[in-house]
Amino acid sequence: MNVLLCPFSDAGYLYPALAVGRRLRHAVFPLVRPGAAGVVGEAGFAALDAHEYGGARAFSVAWWGETGAAQYRAVVRAAREVRADALVTSILCHGALLAAEALDLPVVVLGFAAHLWTYGRGGEGERHGRAAMREQRLLELLRRYELARERAGLPPRRDRRRDLPLIGSGLLLRGDPALEHPGAELPEGVRHVGPCPWEPAADPAALHWLTARVRRIGKPVVYVHLGRVFGGESMWPRLNTTFTGGPFQAVVERGRSGEPRPAPVADVVVVREPWMGPLIELSDLVLTNGTSSPVLAALMREKPLAVAPIGSEQPLLSEACVRAGVAVGFPPGPGPAGDGVAALGTAYAGGLGERVRALGARLNASGGAAAAADAVVAAASSERAVAPGAAHTGAGPPGAASGAASSGAVPTGVASTVPVPVRGGAWTPALDAPVDVGTGRGGP
DSSP states (O other): OEEEEOOOSSHHHHHHHHHHHHTOSSEEEEEEOGGGHHHHHHTTOOOEEGGGGTOTTTTOGGGTTTOHHHHHHHHHHHHHHHTOSEEEEETTOHHHHHHHHHHTOOEEEEOOSSOOSOOSBOOTTOGGGHHHHHHHHHHHHHHHHHHHHHHTTOOOOOOSSTTHHHHTTEEEESSOGGGSOTTOBOOTTEEEOOOOOOOOOOOHHHHHHHHHHHHHHOSOEEEEEOOOOTTSOOSHHHHHHHTSSSSOEEEEEOTTSOSOOOOTTSSEEEEOOSOOHHHHHHOSEEEESSOHHHHHHHHHTTOOEEEOOOSTTHHHHHHHHHHTTSEEEOOOSSOOHHHHHHHHHHHHTTTTHHHHHHHHHHHHHSOHHHHHHHHHHHHHHHHHHHSTTOOOOSSSOTTTTTTOOOOOOOOTTOOOSSOOOOOSOSOOOGGGSOGGGOSOOOOO
8 A cells, every 4th residue: 555645844744644654554655845855764754845746835834725726736646656545644734635535545634632623512611712713713724625626626515514525534633532622522533543753863962962051050941832923922022031030941942933032141042953852851841832742742741731822723722731730821921020930830830740640641552643544544445445346546556555454563763665765865944944835843
């Protein structure tokens, strides 16, 4: 079986897809923008350059609402070339969903830590009108999907459920039911599989320097992972007041938040790395805007959270973490230093520890990438079993995917049973990538 990975190339979307690919005992082909070729190679794969398939900017989440048609064309061309039997993509990748439909291929969608759209049942009691916001978010995504469909030249479709076009053969959430509203039921076809963790190896020299620095300062360490600000206020004024002359120091991953603005006297060091695991392990707690990757990475390492949501899906996941008792709210805007220090002190004091450990244990014991890989195999097998002996309508040759083995753990560094040369150079930080592929390295 041949599987085409076609997520966004931003780390928060690409890394989980690579984790799933590494669990598949099949030939795996990641389609990514050029700047991600090196990290794809480190995961054990040969990258397909999206630009060569007409997908310039189409795999950058910064352009997700505008490049659906270009993404559709790039995925169709790549899937045909590699004779794909199944696709794995990201939430918001509408072009990949359209390509799967046009090629009659199963497509598994990797989502965030929690469900963003309306529930199948329940959830009406969410506070602050979050149920209404779920509905609005779903309608907006469907509008963008229909626009991409029109631009791709595909006819309209009619579905029993409005969300059906967006979940493909299955929408896999990377969190835990504890992060959903109590009593709510996920729609059919949507389920939690748990985290799909993978990231490039840390740079030993950078990690050694940073470890020595925080030890010299001697204060408890807060790992700060900033997300997109969505036109809102920067967190830097609050960070500077919180970490100047106070009891904590910060290691700040700037993510997709724009230019850093640390005060000269603040106990803050700014980093921009394609890995976060060792930084979280070095820290005592994690402060995040509420995006999936840092939230899950912190919980898996049993680190308490402080959350400061700004926009998009951030408030939903942040509120879920506070409701589950694994996070405290952190004031994101300008204000007295004591407000931020007090929030961090609450998280650091240990009151969240038991719930953090319990949820972290469940996440670590979940199927994660292996369960997601099983879902890919099951979707492909189900597709072939619908009409045995019927004419092949997908991208691969008749019978190419017959007798597919189940997924399972593979030796470290082994991504596929098919030997392929790894091309592409070292990981290029998105900050240094060409303008036409987007500038953000952060993700969900």
